[in-house]
Amino acid sequence: MTTLINIELYKIFKKWRTYISFIAVTLLVLLIQLAISISGRDATRGLTGQLSNSFVMVGNLLNAYFVSYLILNFVIVNVPFLIVLVAGDMLAGEATAGTYRVLLTRPVSRFQVVLSKFLSSLIYSYLLILWLAVLSIVLGIVLFGTGELIVLQKGLIIFAKDDIIWRFILAYFMAGLSMSTVAALAFFFSSLVENAIGPIITALAIIIVFTIISAVPIDFFQVIKPYLFTNYMFSWRLFFDGTLNYVEIIKSVSVLLAHIVVLFGITAYIFEKKDILS
Amino acid sequence: MNEEKVIEILGLTKKFKSLTAVNDLDLTVYKGDVFGFLGPNGAGKSTTIRMMLSLISPTSGTIKIFGKSLISERNEILKRVGAIVEKPDFYKTLTAYKNLSILGRLSMGEVSRKKIMEMLELVGLDKRYKSKVKTFSHGMKQRLGIAQALLHDPDLIVLDEPTTGLDPQGMKEIRDLLILLSREKGKTIFLSSHILSEIEIVANRMIILDKGKKVVEGKVGELLNKNKLKVTFEVNDINSAKNILDNTVWKDKIYSSIDNKMVFILEPENISSLNKYFVENNVAVSAVIPTRSLEEYFLNITDKSK
Numbered sequence: 001m002t003t004l005i006n007i008e009l010y011k012i013f014k015k016w017r018t019y020i021s022f023i024a025v026t027l028l029v030l031l032i033q034l035a036i037s038i039s040g041r042d043a044t045r046g047l048t049g050q051l052s053n054s055f056v057m058v059g060n061l062l063n064a065y066f067v068s069y070l071i072l073n074f075v076i077v078n079v080p081f082l083i084v085l086v087a088g089d090m091l092a093g094e095a096t097a098g099t100y101r102v103l104l105t106r107p108v109s110r111f112q113v114v115l116s117k118f119l120s121s122l123i124y125s126y127l128l129i130l131w132l133a134v135l136s137i138v139l140g141i142v143l144f145g146t147g148e149l150i151v152l153q154k155g156l157i158i159f160a161k162d163d164i165i166w167r168f169i170l171a172y173f174m175a176g177l178s179m180s181t182v183a184a185l186a187f188f189f190s191s192l193v194e195n196a197i198g199p200i201i202t203a204l205a206i207i208i209v210f211t212i213i214s215a216v217p218i219d220f221f222q223v224i225k226p227y228l229f230t231n232y233m234f235s236w237r238l239f240f241d242g243t244l245n246y247v248e249i250i251k252s253v254s255v256l257l258a259h260i261v262v263l264f265g266i267t268a269y270i271f272e273k274k275d276i277l278s
Numbered sequence: 279m280n281e282e283k284v285i286e287i288l289g290l291t292k293k294f295k296s297l298t299a300v301n302d303l304d305l306t307v308y309k310g311d312v313f314g315f316l317g318p319n320g321a322g323k324s325t326t327i328r329m330m331l332s333l334i335s336p337t338s339g340t341i342k343i344f345g346k347s348l349i350s351e352r353n354e355i356l357k358r359v360g361a362i363v364e365k366p367d368f369y370k371t372l373t374a375y376k377n378l379s380i381l382g383r384l385s386m387g388e389v390s391r392k393k394i395m396e397m398l399e400l401v402g403l404d405k406r407y408k409s410k411v412k413t414f415s416h417g418m419k420q421r422l423g424i425a426q427a428l429l430h431d432p433d434l435i436v437l438d439e440p441t442t443g444l445d446p447q448g449m450k451e452i453r454d455l456l457i458l459l460s461r462e463k464g465k466t467i468f469l470s471s472h473i474l475s476e477i478e479i480v481a482n483r484m485i486i487l488d489k490g491k492k493v494v495e496g497k498v499g500e501l502l503n504k505n506k507l508k509v510t511f512e513v514n515d516i517n518s519a520k521n522i523l524d525n526t527v528w529k530d531k532i533y534s535s536i537d538n539k540m541v542f543i544l545e546p547e548n549i550s551s552l553n554k555y556f557v558e559n560n561v562a563v564s565a566v567i568p569t570r571s572l573e574e575y576f577l578n579i580t581d582k583s584k
Contacts, residue, residue, distance in 0.1 A: 007383065014371045097367055097369070097370065099368065102366075102381055102426060103381075104331075105331045105333065105359070105361050107354070107355075109352070276328065276333035277328075
């Protein structure tokens with residue numbers, strides 16, 4: 001299995017499209033950090049708002065943690081567009097290229113093939129999130145230094161310097177789980193067709209529809225909202241609550257994991273039964 | 279010939295909705311055979327090969343390879359099989375060397391650089407080992423396909439039209455390679471083709487498939503040479519020719535006569551005797567065109583399929 005995963009990752013990183021995501025994330029982070037460094041304290045004023053009129057804000061509020069928190073808010077909603085580029089191509093790409101014929105005539109079971117491809121998609125998703133994290137925090141430290149983190153969630157919360165890193169680690173992990181669900185969805189559609197364009201567009205369409213359903217305040221939508229994975233795209237924010245809501249965290253992780261497992265299960269079944277005609 | 283069965287197919291059928299691509303096919307290939315799998319385009323050859331390699335599942339029937347069931351012992355079987363299925367496709371962004379390295383690792387765990395370079399040299403691609411496959415012509419990809427099929431030294435080699443896209447020299451090299459693999463290395467080769475002459479050169483046994491059904495099976499030599507031939511004689515004067523044949527044994531052998539062409543059904547050894555008889559009786563023969571009945575039959579089904 002390790003050999004298979006290594007081979008799949010090698011194939012992924014030998015494709016130009018793989019780097020589109022990393023380049024896009026790099027540009028976004030650089031642009032946001034550059035813009036914040038230019039606008040300086042104005043950036044924090046938007047968040048603290050009128051509170052700065054009532055409280056005396058001391059210390060370096062415009063720091064790497066604050067900037068990374070902002071970036072995660074802005075960027076994460078667009079990362080699915082980058083994830084599906086690779087995950088949607090994992091199976092359909094082999095069909096398009098005709099390489100199933102050399103791959104699936106090897107003494108490796110189809111389940112091993114589909115599992116290695118799936119795990120490679122998840123690794124890719126997490127690597128992208130890791131890149132986002134490293135770039136945001138390291139570049140942030142270089143440009144802005146460190147300090148307390150001030151966030152506005154159900155009120156204004158200020159985290160001490162030594163109470164931040166673990167929150168970021170878990171938040172990025174949760175964001176990675178959300179992106180893995182997106183990858184699992186695109187991967188599932190990738191098993192159905194022989195061209196990667198279809199899975200990419202379909203997965204994005206579903207994300208957009210689910211996101212809208214999650215946002216529209218109609219009773220019926222509110223009933224189904226807890227079951228939609230898009231409802232948990234921002235669950236990483238749970239780690240920036242003053243007191244952690246373990247019930248919500250466990251619920252988010254469970255729903256996302258359930259989506260991943262079910263989507264992979266269906267994909268594996270389809271792939272096992274699939275006639276390779278390409 | 280060793281009678282150990284390498285491939286044993288019984289009642290193999292594949293249906294795609296209303297289309298029956300392969301219909302109740304029985305087939306046996308013995309160890310050391312170069313088995314010709316002949317048929318026009320759309321006869322069901324590639325579908326059969328895909329089922330033999332577990333790329334598609336049969337609607338009914340059984341496939342045993344090396345005496346093992348393809349369903350229950352797929353991986354054990356595929357360790358000993360090298361194959362090209364239809365046109366060769368590879369990972370285009372990777373080099374020829376890397377493609378073989380990846381496919382070799384999947385087949386045999388690890389594969390040495392020496393072994394990969396040997397295979398590339400065998401098919402004449404050793405100078406291009408660093409080139410990405412996207413820069414390869416169809417013929418070069420075909421050669422790389424043969425290299426990947428032979429890389430793990432398989433006992434059974436399944437080749438689906440391996441000379442398609444090659445120039446005449448390349449076709450000859452591949453045929454010579456197949457003969458070498460069979461005669462000197464004892465490999466069993468399952469060779470699909472729609473070209474009868476190709477099968478005739480390299481195969482010892484063959485079947486002809488048409489519309490998914492087996493129509494002819496046997497030893498190539500017997501099927502092609504022991505049959506009577508349909509021989510066309512082009513003569514200068516058809517009436518004189520007919521007259522001199524009256525009251526001879528040749529008259530019963532006339533199949534048809536149109537314009538200046540007389541067609542006979544003859545044993546191969548009688549062709550020269552009849553020619554001599556015409557010449558001795560002052561009938562000039564401008565051409566003698568033998569057509570083997572099997573060849574004609576195959577050409578007929580090929581034409582119908584177009």
